[in-house]
Amino acid sequence: xGLLSGKVAIVTGATSGIGKGCAIEMAKAGAxxxxxxxxxxxxxxxxxxxxxxxxxxxxxxxxVTVEADWTRVMDITMAAYGRVDxxxxxxxxxxxxxxxxxxxxxxxxxxxxxxxxPFLGMKHVWPxxxxxxxxxxxxxxxxxxxxxxxxxxxxxAAKGAQLGMTKAAALEGAAHNIRVxxxxxxxxxxxxxxxxxxxxxxxxxxxxxxxxxxxEVGETxxxxxxxxxxxxxxxxxVTGAEINIDGGQSAR
Amino acid sequence: xAAKAPDEKxxxxxxxxxxxxxxxxxAGIGRATAELMIARGAKVVITGRDLERAKNIQxxxxxxQAIFVQQDxxxxxxxxxxxxxxxxxFGRVDxxxxxxxxxxxxxxxxxxLDDMCLMVAANLDSTFLGMRAVWPHMVxxxxxxxxxxxxxxxxxTVSIGLAYSATKGAQQALTKSAALEGAAHNIRVxxxxxxxxWSDGWKRMAGPEPDKTKANLxxxxxxxxxxxxxxxxxxxxxxxxxxxxxxxxSDMAIDGGKSAGF
Numbered sequence: 199x200g201l202l203s204g205k206v207a208i209v210t211g212a213t214s215g216i217g218k219g220c221a222i223e224m225a226k227a228g229a230x231x232x233x234x235x236x237x238x239x240x241x242x243x244x245x246x247x248x249x250x251x252x253x254x255x256x257x258x259x260x261x262v263t264v265e266a267d268w269t270r271v272m273d274i275t276m277a278a279y280g281r282v283d284x285x286x287x288x289x290x291x292x293x294x295x296x297x298x299x300x301x302x303x304x305x306x307x308x309x310x311x312x313x314x315x316p317f318l319g320m321k322h323v324w325p326x327x328x329x330x331x332x333x334x335x336x337x338x339x340x341x342x343x344x345x346x347x348x349x350x351x352x353x354x355a356a357k358g359a360q361l362g363m364t365k366a367a368a369l370e371g372a373a374h375n376i377r378v379x380x381x382x383x384x385x386x387x388x389x390x391x392x393x394x395x396x397x398x399x400x401x402x403x404x405x406x407x408x409x410x411x412x413x414e415v416g417e418t419x420x421x422x423x424x425x426x427x428x429x430x431x432x433x434x435x436v437t438g439a440e441i442n443i444d445g446g447q448s449a450r
Numbered sequence: 451x452a453a454k455a456p457d458e459k460x461x462x463x464x465x466x467x468x469x470x471x472x473x474x475x476x477a478g479i480g481r482a483t484a485e486l487m488i489a490r491g492a493k494v495v496i497t498g499r500d501l502e503r504a505k506n507i508q509x510x511x512x513x514x515q516a517i518f519v520q521q522d523x524x525x526x527x528x529x530x531x532x533x534x535x536x537x538x539x540f541g542r543v544d545x546x547x548x549x550x551x552x553x554x555x556x557x558x559x560x561x562x563l564d565d566m567c568l569m570v571a572a573n574l575d576s577t578f579l580g581m582r583a584v585w586p587h588m589v590x591x592x593x594x595x596x597x598x599x600x601x602x603x604x605x606x607t608v609s610i611g612l613a614y615s616a617t618k619g620a621q622q623a624l625t626k627s628a629a630l631e632g633a634a635h636n637i638r639v640x641x642x643x644x645x646x647x648w649s650d651g652w653k654r655m656a657g658p659e660p661d662k663t664k665a666n667l668x669x670x671x672x673x674x675x676x677x678x679x680x681x682x683x684x685x686x687x688x689x690x691x692x693x694x695x696x697x698x699x700s701d702m703a704i705d706g707g708k709s710a711g712f
Contacts, residue, residue: 200461213560213636229578266502269674365711366711368672369672369707371672372673372674372706372707375673384696405553411629411634412633412634413633413634414696415694417696420695420696420697423693423694424688424694424697426693427684427688432684432703433684433685434684435645435677435678435681435682435705435706436681436702437672437703437706437710438672438707438708438710438711439703439704439705440697440703441702441708442697442700443697444696444697444699445633446629446633447628448700449698449699450626450630450699
């Protein structure tokens with residue numbers, strides 16, 4: 199018996215990176231997973247990886263900022279598995295630029311993906327969780343949602359706003375046995391890192407590692423294992439909490 | 451570059467082969483943690499002051515999964531004994547749960563310096579001494595996990611909780627600094643922050659009708675109920691396990707949503 203046996207989870211932005219790692223770990227723990235993302239080819243890759251660990255998985259093409267896509271995700275989830283127990287609002291974007299280079303479009307883009315996306319996800323899964331007697335929502339923030347990160351003005355704003363939203367939703371969900379928690383990864387190695395850091399990322403790696411007290415960059419499964427714990431009954435009294443997975447980076 | 455995730459362990463073997471020391475382990479959160487760690491495959495050294503209460507954990511000792519050591523965690527000498535017993539019986543120490551603690555709730559004008567010193571000794575000295583005792587061993591053996599049981603009152607406080615809150619807040623700062631120092635040695639140090647948990651301490655304070663007291667406390671918490679020691683034990687086991695390998699210096703609230711709002 200896995201920790202998530204019998205449960206159904208939706209993981210957004212699961213075509214790569216942390217979302218992909220969460221989908222794999224949740225499947226290993228026994229959950230059936232609905233993985234969403236914009237890129238069908240990469241979605242097929244996640245489906246293959248989940249199959250490789252013996253998991254039951256369905257891919258749905260989705261832009262988390264489009265409300266109609268959420269209706270479709272919920273319809274497909276219910277048709278395929280008949281229930282939903284957990285939503286991992288993982289899809290997100292980062293724009294790392296000096297303030298004087300940041301445009302209003304940059305900020306609004308991040309607010310759409312990092313705030314509207316999780317908002318719509320919570321809103322659409324809520325009635326199902328309420329009706330079935332409870333469930334869990336995990337919103338993927340960042341340690342930069344708690345502390346400032348240099349040249350991350352827009353990103354920190356979006357992730358910090360998301361944290362406030364998570365706590366308010368936790369208070370509202372508590373009466374319905376819906377637990378809502380905020381996850382704060384530090385530096386995690388994903389395919390997206392070169393996109394943000396530029397093509398010469400190998401040159402940055404020693405500096406990146408040195409910025410983490412443990413001297414290493416995290417792996418997506420580190421986040422995935424934490425998501426499994428928080429989504430399980432073992433975390434039955436944890437709600438409205440911030441869980442940091444950062445090798446000690448935010449402790450200093 | 452990715453190191454692969456460890457093979458899926460069954461829940462029963464999450465702590466297989468690991469040895470833990472749990473202070474204040476004869477009742478409440480400590481006892482629940484000892485029971486759960488054993489269920490997850492660990493061997494445990496349980497310490498406590500009260501020999502009468504130690505009878506609570508006799509079945510664990512009889513089953514060969516646990517050893518009891520009488521200890522006042524505020525006395526440095528006792529830590530030498532605990533380490534010696536742990537190493538002799540089980541050969542190693544991977545996990546320390548600094549759970550023993552104490553609480554005094556009094557108005558400021560009735561709070562004495564003795565009260566304050568007692569709180570510092572029980573909640574801060576004991577945590578420091580525990581970390582100090584296991585540290586060289588963990589450094590030599592390539593790492594370990596320390597979980598300090600703080601309290602939500604270390605972050606958010608209540609009226610007349612001055613001495614307790616002060617020491618629990620200090621304990622969290624101690625945890626974070628130790629985490630930064632331990633990072634180079636693969637020693638992870640984290641805090642858990644329990645909210646209102648129906649521990650043996652609460653039961654003793656609950657008056658003649660404890661069930662009624664418990665029910666009355668529920669509405670002050672967003673989840674509308676007091677937590678159970680087992681729910682803290684689950685978090686401690688997770689943080690102690692290799693599943694939490696990238697988590698250090700964190701403080702995790704387990705409070706039914708209490709700290710999320712006002």
